[in-house]
Amino acid sequence: MSSALGARSGALPAGGAARPRGAFRARPLLQQILLALVAAVLLGLVIAEGADTGFVPTAVATAVTGTLSLYALVVRRELLPRWALFAAGASGVLSVVSANLAHRPEHTSGCVELCALLALVARTVRYVRPLRATGLFVVLALAVGLEPLRLAKIDSEQLSIVESVLVLCLFTAVLAGLCLWLYDRLRARERRSIREAQRLEYARELHDFVAHHVTAIVAQTRAVRFATAQGREQDPADLDRMLEGIENAASQSLSSMRGMVSVLRGTADAPAGATAGSYDDGLPDVASVLERAVGELAAAAPPSVQVEVDPELTGGRLPPALVDVAYSVVREGLTNARRHARAATRVTVAAGPGTEAPYGLEISVTDDGETDGGGGIGVGIGDAGSKAAHGGFGLTGLAERIEGAGGRLSAGPCEGAGWRLTAELPLPRAAELRSSRRAF
Numbered sequence: 001m002s003s004a005l006g007a008r009s010g011a012l013p014a015g016g017a018a019r020p021r022g023a024f025r026a027r028p029l030l031q032q033i034l035l036a037l038v039a040a041v042l043l044g045l046v047i048a049e050g051a052d053t054g055f056v057p058t059a060v061a062t063a064v065t066g067t068l069s070l071y072a073l074v075v076r077r078e079l080l081p082r083w084a085l086f087a088a089g090a091s092g093v094l095s096v097v098s099a100n101l102a103h104r105p106e107h108t109s110g111c112v113e114l115c116a117l118l119a120l121v122a123r124t125v126r127y128v129r130p131l132r133a134t135g136l137f138v139v140l141a142l143a144v145g146l147e148p149l150r151l152a153k154i155d156s157e158q159l160s161i162v163e164s165v166l167v168l169c170l171f172t173a174v175l176a177g178l179c180l181w182l183y184d185r186l187r188a189r190e191r192r193s194i195r196e197a198q199r200l201e202y203a204r205e206l207h208d209f210v211a212h213h214v215t216a217i218v219a220q221t222r223a224v225r226f227a228t229a230q231g232r233e234q235d236p237a238d239l240d241r242m243l244e245g246i247e248n249a250a251s252q253s254l255s256s257m258r259g260m261v262s263v264l265r266g267t268a269d270a271p272a273g274a275t276a277g278s279y280d281d282g283l284p285d286v287a288s289v290l291e292r293a294v295g296e297l298a299a300a301a302p303p304s305v306q307v308e309v310d311p312e313l314t315g316g317r318l319p320p321a322l323v324d325v326a327y328s329v330v331r332e333g334l335t336n337a338r339r340h341a342r343a344a345t346r347v348t349v350a351a352g353p354g355t356e357a358p359y360g361l362e363i364s365v366t367d368d369g370e371t372d373g374g375g376g377i378g379v380g381i382g383d384a385g386s387k388a389a390h391g392g393f394g395l396t397g398l399a400e401r402i403e404g405a406g407g408r409l410s411a412g413p414c415e416g417a418g419w420r421l422t423a424e425l426p427l428p429r430a431a432e433l434r435s436s437r438r439a440f
Contacts, residue, residue: 055103069116125177333365344369
C-alpha cells in the first residue's frame, strides 16, 4: 500500500483546492438542514457506543475520539494531515488503554469511529502529498487495527478474523482514495484543455474580426503617404476620400473589438460578422454569403474584388456551420491580398463544386499581384521583415476552423503571377443542393 501511495504525483490537483470557510453557509437551506441532521445522528451514535462501556471515563473518551474522527473528515484540506494524525493518535491510545481495563464494551468497539477512520484513509490518499500520506496511512492503519482490542469478549480466533476484514477494508479505502485522486486529476486536465481551447478560439476571433480592418487602415495610410510624397498638389476631395476610408476602417475595427469584448464578458451572443441566423430568409445560398462578405470587407481598400459562383451551385443552401467558415475564408483571403500582394489590381472570390469527395464545395480567393517574399495570401502577419516573429496566425486559425468543419485548406502561387487560397468544404453535390433548396 505504501508503494501505491508513493507512485502518485506529489502535486495537489487543481480540483483539490480547499473549500472556503463559508462553504456550509453557502449551501441551500435544505442541504444545511440535512447535513445538520446527519451530524446529529452520528454524534448520537458515538455517544451511545461510548455508553456501552458502562464506565464513565471510557464512555467520555470514546465519545471524544469518535467526535475527533468525524471532525477530521470535514476540516479544510490544508488542515487534514494535522487533524487526521490527532484523531488516529487519540483512537490508538484509547484502544491500548481500554485493552487493559476491566470495564470494556461488550457489543461495539466504536463502529462510527472505525468507519470515520477508514474514510480518513481515503481522504488522506486523495488530498495529501505522497510522502506525508504514507506516514498518515501507517498511523491510521494502526488505529484501525487496534480498535477491536477494546471489546471485552473476543478471543484470538475472532480477533484474527476481524483483523483480516479490517485489512481488506483498509485496502478498499486506499483504492477509493486513489480513484478519487485520479478523478480530480482528470477533471483538472479537462479544465485546462477547455481553457486552452478557449484561448485559441479567442485568438482566432480577435484576428478574424479585427485584423482585416487594421490591414485596411495600414493600406490606405500608405496610399495617402504615397500620394502626398510625390510633391504634387493634391485635390482636397481625393485626400478627404482617402482619410474618410481610414476613418471608416478604424470605426469598423473599434466596433469589432467592442463586439469581441462583449463576447468575452458574456454580454453578447457573437461578434459582428456573417452567421446563419443573420439572414432573414433562412439558410443562405453560396452566392449571397460570398457577396455579403465581399461587400463588408472589400470596400475599405483596393484592389477591386469580383465574385464568381459556378451555376451548378445556384440555389444551394449552406449549412449553418459552413456560413461562418465561408465568411472566414473570404476575410482571410482579402486581408492577406491587401497585405502581401504588391501591385495587385484584382482579387477574385470564386466558388464551385469540389473536385473530389467528400468536398462538394470549393471556395478560392485569388489575386494577380506579386508576392512580397512572404508567400502572399495566408502567410505571415506584418511587414516582410517581421514575418519570422509574427507570422502565420491567421492561416493557422483558418486551417483549424476548416478542419473542424471537415474540410481542408491549401495555398500556393498561381501560374505566372498571383497567389491562390483554396478551401474545400464538405457540401452535398448539385442534386442534393437543389433538394435542400426545396426543403427550405
